[in-house]
Amino acid sequence: MIRIGIVGTGGMARAHAGAFNRIRGCRLVAACDVVKERVEAFGREHGIPNVYTDFGEMLAGAEMDAISNVTPDGFHAPISLKAIRKGLHVLCEKPLAVNYPDAKKMATAAKRKGVINMVNLSYRNSAAIHRAHTLVRQEAIGRIMHVEASYLQEWLGAMDWKALSRAPAMLWRLSTEHGSKGVLGDIGVHILDFASYPVGDIRSVNCRLKTFPKVKGNRIGEYKLDANDSAIVTVEFANGAIGAIHTTRWATGQSNSLRLRIYGDKGAIIVDLDRSYTELQLLRARARAGRQWETVKCRPTPSIYQRFIKSIRTGANDQPDFARGAAVQKVMDACFESDRKGRPVDV
Ligand SMILES: NC(=O)c1ccc[n+]([C@@H]2O[C@H](COP(=O)([O-])OP(=O)(O)OC[C@H]3O[C@@H](n4cnc5c(N)ncnc54)[C@H](O)[C@@H]3O)[C@@H](O)[C@H]2O)c1
Known part of the structure; x- marks a missing residue:
């Protein structure tokens, strides 16, 4: 036990x-x-x-x-x-x-x-992202050129700010003094991992962060509302591909939308978690002439909780481990530096 x-x-x-x-x-x-x-x-x-x-x-x-x-x-x-x-x-x-x-x-x-x-x-719980990872390694879509990834939420637009003073669980997320790194640290971390897991390491970033005014004085009680709530990052991957990765809490109409599109010189992959965790859309190199997108069905993957317990039992540490968490954190630190300096930064 x-x-x-x-x-x-x-x-x-x-x-x-x-x-x-x-x-x-x-x-x-x-x-x-x-x-x-x-x-x-x-x-x-x-x-x-x-x-x-x-x-x-x-x-x-x-x-x-x-x-x-x-x-x-x-x-x-x-x-x-x-x-x-x-x-x-x-x-x-x-x-x-x-x-x-x-x-x-x-x-x-x-x-x-x-x-x-x-x-x-937790989006590693999607079987589709693991299949995308395998397909890229098998060169099913050729050399990766261009990537587009987004993780969008709407909750800031739907917020009842008066009620929020009684909800510290939301307020710490908006305040750097309380340890928040804003939308970039909260859900940007997911999309940076989600994009770079199949495509490969991110070599450099050019990031723009924005914190929109919310309430008078931008403060609720002890919480100064200064953490970023929209982030747009253009990246270059170690394999030479470039990408646009963006995330926000102001995407009115999107409760929790996560999508990744990977374009290679021979084909393309779309993972759209709004549609399915266990299916992806694939345009294979050989089918490209007819532009026949196929739906690839993937067997569900065990959850991170199941893999954590299995790792304890077997002694073989599954992914994503702390080293991976640290690697994504390094990309995020580079994003903050890039935003501060107003220029691209190597990771
Ligand atoms: N993986 C995901 O998809 C996902 C989704 C939501 C939240 N999260 C993460 O989970 C974490 C918690 O988020 P949440 O939404 O549950 O927040 P929350 O504010 O609802 O819960 C945090 C709890 O921790 C308690 N706490 C604070 N300091 C503590 C301490 N020193 N020792 C013990 N307890 C302490 C608080 O009292 C609170 O009950 C965050 O890091 C968040 O980023 C991850």
Whole structure:
């Protein structure tokens, strides 16, 4: 039996608890949140016997093999590093950290200690992206020239700002002082991973970030609303392809839309998660003359939660691991630098 502790029992933790409770051979034994009532309710809801309001006490008191770190972004590094030091396996939410040096520290510490480490880049749960990765490696669409990728959400446009003062779960996402890296760190991290997983490493970025005014004084209580909410990044990949990757929280009409188009000199691939997680559109090199797009059906892939547990059982660390999380973080750091300097930056 693999014993798991969940740290941070807010919105996303429910997905973690639900997923782990469905996997045979693992058990949720402890939960921790700084808000007492929240962690107690979470424990009752998910059948977790031991609850804590302090992570140090959880580490000292609960017998665990692994933790799932579902705290806000700014706590990912300190909490994961403490768990690693104790020899626990760690599944950490994305972004892995708030900057590359911290992310690298986490990857190095996990490797040195020999613990299983994965970052919840959850769109890797799509079978279609794994098939796209394989097809590109098989040169099914030839040499990659051009890439277009977007991850669009609409929630800022739909926001009731008066009600928001009672919803810190949304406010920390809008405030750099509270550890947020804005839309780029929140969902940009997904689309940067989603595009570069099949296409290959990103060599340079030219990034424009924008924070639109939201409320008078751009502040709600202790939360200064200064984190970016729209990001447009043009990239060059190590293989020479170029791409446009963009993300926003202002895409009115798109609740959660994620799409990737890869164009090679012989064919093309479209992965559109609004349509399907298990199908992609493929224009094969040999069919290009007739422009016959085919729908490729892919067998569902195990979830990151299942792969994390399997990695603990087998000792073989699956992807995306902390090293991958750190690599994406390096691209994001370059994006911030590029926006600041107003010019392209090498990763
Ligand atoms: N992979 C995905 O698709 C996905 C989706 C949503 C959120 N997330 C990530 O999950 C993480 C949590 O997001 P959320 O939406 O659940 O946020 P949330 O604000 O709803 O929950 C965070 C919880 O952590 C608790 N917390 C804060 N500091 C803590 C500490 N030091 N120790 C223990 N608990 C602490 C808070 O009290 C809160 O209950 C974020 O990093 C976010 O980026 C990932």
